[in-house]
Amino acid sequence: MKMSKNHEGVWDACLKVIKDNVSLHAFKTWFEPIVPVKLDGQVLTIQVPSHFFYEWLEENYITLLKKVIKKELGAEGRLEYSIIMENNQTNTTPYTVKLPALNKKALRNSPVSMPINVNENQIRNPFIIPGLKKVNVDSNLNPSYSFDNFVEGDCNRLARASGYAVANKPGGTAFNPLLIYGGVGLGKTHLAHAIGISIKNQFPNKTVLYVGSEKFAHQFIDAIKNQTTNDFIHFYQMIDVLIIDDVQFFSGKEKTQDVFFHIFNHLHQNGKQIILTSDKPPVEMQGMEQRLLSRFKWGLSADLSAPDLETRMAILEKKMYGNGIELPKEVVEYLAYSINTNVREMEGALNTLLAQASLNKKAITLELAKQMVDKFVKNTAREVSIEYIQKVVCDYFDLPLEILKSKTRKREVVQARQISMYFSKKMTKSSLANIGAHCGGKDHATVLHACRTVTNLSETDKQFRSYLEDLEKKLTIQ
Ligand code: ADP
Numbered sequence: 001m002k003m004s005k006n007h008e009g010v011w012d013a014c015l016k017v018i019k020d021n022v023s024l025h026a027f028k029t030w031f032e033p034i035v036p037v038k039l040d041g042q043v044l045t046i047q048v049p050s051h052f053f054y055e056w057l058e059e060n061y062i063t064l065l066k067k068v069i070k071k072e073l074g075a076e077g078r079l080e081y082s083i084i085m086e087n088n089q090t091n092t093t094p095y096t097v098k099l100p101a102l103n104k105k106a107l108r109n110s111p112v113s114m115p116i117n118v119n120e121n122q123i124r125n126p127f128i129i130p131g132l133k134k135v136n137v138d139s140n141l142n143p144s145y146s147f148d149n150f151v152e153g154d155c156n157r158l159a160r161a162s163g164y165a166v167a168n169k170p171g172g173t174a175f176n177p178l179l180i181y182g183g184v185g186l187g188k189t190h191l192a193h194a195i196g197i198s199i200k201n202q203f204p205n206k207t208v209l210y211v212g213s214e215k216f217a218h219q220f221i222d223a224i225k226n227q228t229t230n231d232f233i234h235f236y237q238m239i240d241v242l243i244i245d246d247v248q249f250f251s252g253k254e255k256t257q258d259v260f261f262h263i264f265n266h267l268h269q270n271g272k273q274i275i276l277t278s279d280k281p282p283v284e285m286q287g288m289e290q291r292l293l294s295r296f297k298w299g300l301s302a303d304l305s306a307p308d309l310e311t312r313m314a315i316l317e318k319k320m321y322g323n324g325i326e327l328p329k330e331v332v333e334y335l336a337y338s339i340n341t342n343v344r345e346m347e348g349a350l351n352t353l354l355a356q357a358s359l360n361k362k363a364i365t366l367e368l369a370k371q372m373v374d375k376f377v378k379n380t381a382r383e384v385s386i387e388y389i390q391k392v393v394c395d396y397f398d399l400p401l402e403i404l405k406s407k408t409r410k411r412e413v414v415q416a417r418q419i420s421m422y423f424s425k426k427m428t429k430s431s432l433a434n435i436g437a438h439c440g441g442k443d444h445a446t447v448l449h450a451c452r453t454v455t456n457l458s459e460t461d462k463q464f465r466s467y468l469e470d471l472e473k474k475l476t477i478q
């Protein structure tokens with residue numbers, strides 16, 4: 001690699017290679033209009049005229065683009081798009097959105113030979129096209145659920161790391177099967193796809209298949225009906241990396257468990273990788289045959305828990321980036337603070353907010369976000385969280401959040417801490433002990449004392465009372 005490259009130089013070099021690999025007509029249509037805009041480390045940003053243009057490049061030329069980027073910028077080289085959008089909201093200047101490159105094509109499996117006669121009239125199983133010896137197995141992977149888009153946090157460290165290890169050496173680690181478990185909307189499906197995508201990128205010849213357990217069970221029932229269970233089994237035994245999502249769905253379904261048991265054994269014995277997800281760990285799975293449960297325990301079970309605040313903010317930022325959206329920081333913070341148990345729900349809130357804003361042609365403000373969250377999460381008995389209270393109090397007094405959570409005895413910090421405790425007791429259902437734990441590891445007596453101090457001060461000190469009133473307004477969601 002040459003030193004001190006600039007975006008124009010890099011793009012020129014890319015164009016030279018591209019020109020040799022596409023028709024002149026395609027080159028003029030799809031590559032001449034591209035303007036290189038920025039080189040940031042190993043990330044080249046190119047500007048394209050429309051979203052359609054972006055999709056066309058991604059669909060048709062991404063493999064070539066990836067190759068030339070790698071050649072020019074090294075293995076870590078990446079491509080980003082910037083798209084000029086007409087701004088229909090305020091008829092001012094157009095704005096640009098940034099989008100990452102996806103590379104859908106790389107997720108395709110090469111055709112696989114089937115050890116069965118597929119030339120019979122009847123369609124043997126849902127994946128097989130009659131008259132073809134080689135069949136195309138759609139990997140069913142979603143390119144936006146990649147490792148790049150999966151935010152790491154304490155909540156997912158083990159699961160992510162083991163997924164990563166499996167992706168680098170499918171079938172060759174002790175994590176076989178890898179079972180990822182956790183509650184609804186915490187990223188099981190995302191992580192399962194990410195492993196599959198990474199395997200396809202590193203080992204293009206491996207046949208990867210993602211399938212929901214429900215679909216698997218239905219295919220099996222159809223196979224029984226059509227007397228093609230052998231084909232069904234053969235089909236699954238051809239897969240190199242089998243990802244089955246939500247295996248808890250198999251519980252109580254004895255026959256499905258049976259057939260899966262056989263497929264599992266075959267794959268495992270042949271060094272193929274199996275990745276499973278479930279809403280519970282194996283020990284808590286009901287209605288599952290013992291022999292299958294014991295297989296699940298052969299490898300590694302890794303859990304996903306609810307992400308903490310920083311991780312939630314990072315996830316929202318990733319999502320926005322993936323969709324080419326920018327939002328005011330306070331809005332992102334607010335969403336992350338107020339929706340704290342389910343990532344899918346938080347994303348839903350983000351999407352609703354975007355839809356609302358574009359339908360009503362309103363700017364996305366904190367006010368709008370508050371109204372929307374109020375409607376959107378009404379049914380989940382939402383309460384203001386201790387974290388949110390601390391954040392609002394810190395912003396108000398212009399203190400860093402870490403100081404509030406520390407043990408420092410500085411006067412202004414002590415006061416802010418006491419106020420946080422006071423509002424936490426008043427506005428959340430948390431126990432005194434829990435509130436104390438969040439505020440610098442205090443015990444319940446300290447919290448009680450803080451609440452009394454705040455009440456007393458508000459009765460005697462006018463200035464202090466006005467602080468409290470301001471804060472209460474900020475904390476109450478209209
Ligand atoms: P599950 O399968 O556990 O119910 P999903 O994988 O469908 O959950 O995740 C729900 C949503 O939350 C998805 O859109 C996913 O991208 C997002 N998500 C969850 N965890 C993360 C994370 N750590 N980083 C980025 N996005 C995440």
Ligand code: MG
Nearest residue numbers: 188189190245
């Ligand atoms: Mg899921």
